[in-house]
Amino acid sequence: MSHLSQEKTPILTALNKYRMDRIVPFDVPGHKQGRGNPRLTAFLGKQCLSVDVNSMKPLDNLCHPVSVIKEAEELAADAFGAANAFFIVNGTTAAVQSMILATCKRGDKIILPRNVHISAIHALILSGAQPVYVNPGVNTRLGIPLGMTPEDLKAAIAQNPDAKAVLVNNPTYYGICSNLKEITELAHAHNMLVLVDEAHGTHFYFGEGLPASAMSCGADMAAVSMHKTGGSLTQSSLLLTGKRLNPGCVRQIINLTQTTSGSYLLLTSLDISRSSLALDGKAMFRKVVSLAQYARDEINKIGGYYAFSKELCDGGAVYDFDTTKLSVFTRDIGLAGIEVYDILRDEYGIQIEFGDIGNILAIISAGDSEFTIERLVAALYEVKRRYAKDPTGMFDHEYIAPQVEMTPQNAFYANKKMVPIGASAGCLCGEFVMCYPPGIPILAPGERITEEIIDYILYAKAKGCFLSGTEDITIENLKVVDV
Amino acid sequence: MDLWFTEQHTKDVCFSIRVEKQIHSEQSKYQRIDVFESKEFGRFLTIDGKMMLTEKDEFIYHEMIVHVPMAVNPGVKNVLVIGGGDGGTIRELTRYGTIEKIDLVEVDKRVLEVSRAYFPEVSEKLSDKRISFYFEDGLRFIREKENEYDLIIVDSTDPFGPGEGLFTKEFYGSCCNALKENGILVNQQECPYYADYSKFMKRAHQCMQEFFPVCRIYQAQIPSYPSGNWVFGFASKGLNPVSDLRDSEWNKLGLKTRYYNTDVHVGSFAIPNYIRDILADTTEQQEF
Numbered sequence: 001m002s003h004l005s006q007e008k009t010p011i012l013t014a015l016n017k018y019r020m021d022r023i024v025p026f027d028v029p030g031h032k033q034g035r036g037n038p039r040l041t042a043f044l045g046k047q048c049l050s051v052d053v054n055s056m057k058p059l060d061n062l063c064h065p066v067s068v069i070k071e072a073e074e075l076a077a078d079a080f081g082a083a084n085a086f087f088i089v090n091g092t093t094a095a096v097q098s099m100i101l102a103t104c105k106r107g108d109k110i111i112l113p114r115n116v117h118i119s120a121i122h123a124l125i126l127s128g129a130q131p132v133y134v135n136p137g138v139n140t141r142l143g144i145p146l147g148m149t150p151e152d153l154k155a156a157i158a159q160n161p162d163a164k165a166v167l168v169n170n171p172t173y174y175g176i177c178s179n180l181k182e183i184t185e186l187a188h189a190h191n192m193l194v195l196v197d198e199a200h201g202t203h204f205y206f207g208e209g210l211p212a213s214a215m216s217c218g219a220d221m222a223a224v225s226m227h228k229t230g231g232s233l234t235q236s237s238l239l240l241t242g243k244r245l246n247p248g249c250v251r252q253i254i255n256l257t258q259t260t261s262g263s264y265l266l267l268t269s270l271d272i273s274r275s276s277l278a279l280d281g282k283a284m285f286r287k288v289v290s291l292a293q294y295a296r297d298e299i300n301k302i303g304g305y306y307a308f309s310k311e312l313c314d315g316g317a318v319y320d321f322d323t324t325k326l327s328v329f330t331r332d333i334g335l336a337g338i339e340v341y342d343i344l345r346d347e348y349g350i351q352i353e354f355g356d357i358g359n360i361l362a363i364i365s366a367g368d369s370e371f372t373i374e375r376l377v378a379a380l381y382e383v384k385r386r387y388a389k390d391p392t393g394m395f396d397h398e399y400i401a402p403q404v405e406m407t408p409q410n411a412f413y414a415n416k417k418m419v420p421i422g423a424s425a426g427c428l429c430g431e432f433v434m435c436y437p438p439g440i441p442i443l444a445p446g447e448r449i450t451e452e453i454i455d456y457i458l459y460a461k462a463k464g465c466f467l468s469g470t471e472d473i474t475i476e477n478l479k480v481v482d483v
Numbered sequence: 484m485d486l487w488f489t490e491q492h493t494k495d496v497c498f499s500i501r502v503e504k505q506i507h508s509e510q511s512k513y514q515r516i517d518v519f520e521s522k523e524f525g526r527f528l529t530i531d532g533k534m535m536l537t538e539k540d541e542f543i544y545h546e547m548i549v550h551v552p553m554a555v556n557p558g559v560k561n562v563l564v565i566g567g568g569d570g571g572t573i574r575e576l577t578r579y580g581t582i583e584k585i586d587l588v589e590v591d592k593r594v595l596e597v598s599r600a601y602f603p604e605v606s607e608k609l610s611d612k613r614i615s616f617y618f619e620d621g622l623r624f625i626r627e628k629e630n631e632y633d634l635i636i637v638d639s640t641d642p643f644g645p646g647e648g649l650f651t652k653e654f655y656g657s658c659c660n661a662l663k664e665n666g667i668l669v670n671q672q673e674c675p676y677y678a679d680y681s682k683f684m685k686r687a688h689q690c691m692q693e694f695f696p697v698c699r700i701y702q703a704q705i706p707s708y709p710s711g712n713w714v715f716g717f718a719s720k721g722l723n724p725v726s727d728l729r730d731s732e733w734n735k736l737g738l739k740t741r742y743y744n745t746d747v748h749v750g751s752f753a754i755p756n757y758i759r760d761i762l763a764d765t766t767e768q769q770e771f
Contacts, residue, residue, distance in 0.1 A: 374622045378653040
């Protein structure tokens with residue numbers, strides 16, 4: 001696939017040269033290669049601080065790349081099979097926002113599932129776009145939202161033929177994939193652009209036998225969290241675009257919200273990780289898939305837990321499954337996922353990615369070994385042995401169809417008042433409520449608050465979920481639209 | 484030629500042995516294994532640069548990890564040894580005719596093969612008919628066992644690298660579950676003197692207390708190990724290592740030992756105050 005040498009790492013090479021040249025800095029950052037902040041240097045290391053530098057001619061400029069960053073972005077585009085790639089240092093949040101801001105103006109319609117990451121709805125507030133939600137469907141046993149079916153999209157398009165774009169989560173946090181190829185063809189046939197939140201799908205571009213990647217399906221834009229499963233530093237990410245997008249315009253949109261002081265630590269981590277993925281990705285993800293499969297088999301032997309995988313695939317809302325994900329349904333042992341998540345950390349020193357009402361998710365990566373997997377499996381045995389309870393009476397569903405009555409932007413900027421959460425039923429929500437992780441809003445601005453939603457929020461709070469998004473940090477009160 | 488093996492006991496303390504020659508070196512799937520010949524300690528085995536055993540002083544470790552629990556419950560029939568691929572613990576155990584079954588779980592088969600090749604006196608009893616071998620992670624092996632063993636001996640490497648899982652709460656919980664009513668768990672718990680090691684002793688001890696009503700430590704002097712002062716953990720579901728010691732019964736067996744005797748047994752459970760204080764301290768140590 002590659003016509004460029006993926007062994008090259010232009011940003012790394014430039015930084016090494018910068019260091020060898022022993023440049024005397026009279027520019028920012030003021031720690032001056034670490035010398036001005038010995039305590040920070042002692043903690044992070046001299047090497048790290050010495051390349052925490054500012055944009056300069058030999059190191060290029062992230063806002064207007066013409067040399068080494070440009071070359072590194074071209075290498076990334078080549079490795080991912082994209083027309084263009086943009087390095088993002090403000091998190092995948094910035095990549096998702098740029099996708100929406102680049103395609104939807106104020107009042108434009110965008111079709112998306114409701115179980116999107118908060119960053120997508122934040123972008124709706126920024127752009128003023130009008131969301132058209134497609135019900136993702138729920139697996140009622142597991143309580144997890146699923147993917148987007150072409151049928152549901154067809155119906156949404158029929159009702160909203162003027163929509164500008166379709167946004168798809170692929171894969172979802174839990175590893176569920178949609179039929180991206182058909183969705184893309186359908187959207188394109190109706191002159192809509194396809195945006196893919198591929199935050200959890202970096203490995204799709206490099207592993208074997210994994211679900212199809214956004215670019216391979218002809219999608220127009222994809223936000224790829226290199227830092228999640230690609231090995232780069234936290235907050236570094238990629239925005240990939242296809243042939244239909246004008247790269248200059250996309251760059252301008254990115255620059256609306258992205259820092260002008262792009263971190264070279266983050267940039268070089270993208271550069272190095274891209275090279276490693278292109279060169280060794282196959283072997284890396286072969287190992288990850290086999291470790292995850294081993295863990296699933298062992299966890300399913302325990303009894304009570306259900307580590308799910310491809311057997312969920314039904315050709316529709318679960319078109320494919322990402323087998324590198326280790327999602328485990330815990331409700332049958334009488335524990336909410338969030339309770340297992342807390343026990344694992346507090347009692348066993350094991351930090352997993354998240355726990356929700358019915359499931360936990362462990363991220364397996366190239367950094368894992370059979371020994372770390374054994375610890376997780378052994379701890380799950382112990383958790384069951386020591387903490388299992390009667391599962392009756394536990395909350396058993398997760399997706400509540402939203403009633404959108406105002407655009408997120410209008411609701412967010414409307415006159416609002418504070419009401420106690422228990423008395424908020426019937427009001428129009430003026431802010432976000434979500435559990436983090438996974439960071440999927442339970443309520444977004446412009447949505448009608450119902451008793452069912454309030455029950456869900458109170459239950460999640462009682463079980464120890466980390467709720468956020470509200471102005472009232474104690475989540476006792478909600479800000480609602482004052483009508 | 485001046486050739487020395489050096490092990491860094493802490494970042495500021497080194498321990499060196501003059502080496503006559505290096506006999507073996509390999510990187511197994513899990514770890515680096517080396518064998519050296521020296522004048523002072525004889526042949527010695529290191530794993531990832533850490534001293535595992537020397538011909539001269541290995542008897543201390545192996546006698547203390549086996550005879551202490553055996554003298555408290557000489558009726559032990561089913562034993563599980565986790566780690567201990569060198570065979571020293573097995574050698575001591577096989578001296579008891581009353582033991583019927585020994586399961587040896589060693590993650591790295593190469594340790595066993597290297598010991599067989601270069602330490603015949605340590606590994607001589609690895610061919611005993613009562614032994615079943617399992618080459619896998621101890622944490623994996625034990626998690627499904629229930630009410631099966633009278634004695635579990637954890638003869639592990641240090642709690643960094645492949646041995647890490649054997650110092651965790653999930654492991655001790657599984658051990659408790661795998662032991663019978665009178666069961667005993669003995670493990671090596673590092674050195675009490677240097678903070679880098681004693682934090683593991685403390686953590687192990689405090690974790691084990693959550694599962695076992697009886698939880699004690701005992702000491703031995705092992706010259707080739709960090710600080711020379713080594714600690715073992717003794718945990719049981721009821722048997723007390725001192726008041727339940729069956730000394731006359733054990734002495735009647737007539738086993739010839741070089742370090743262990745029933746007086747040493749009792750004395751080894753006398754713990755200096757500074758170690759008691761570490762064990763009683765429930766605050767977390769600062770890592771840096």
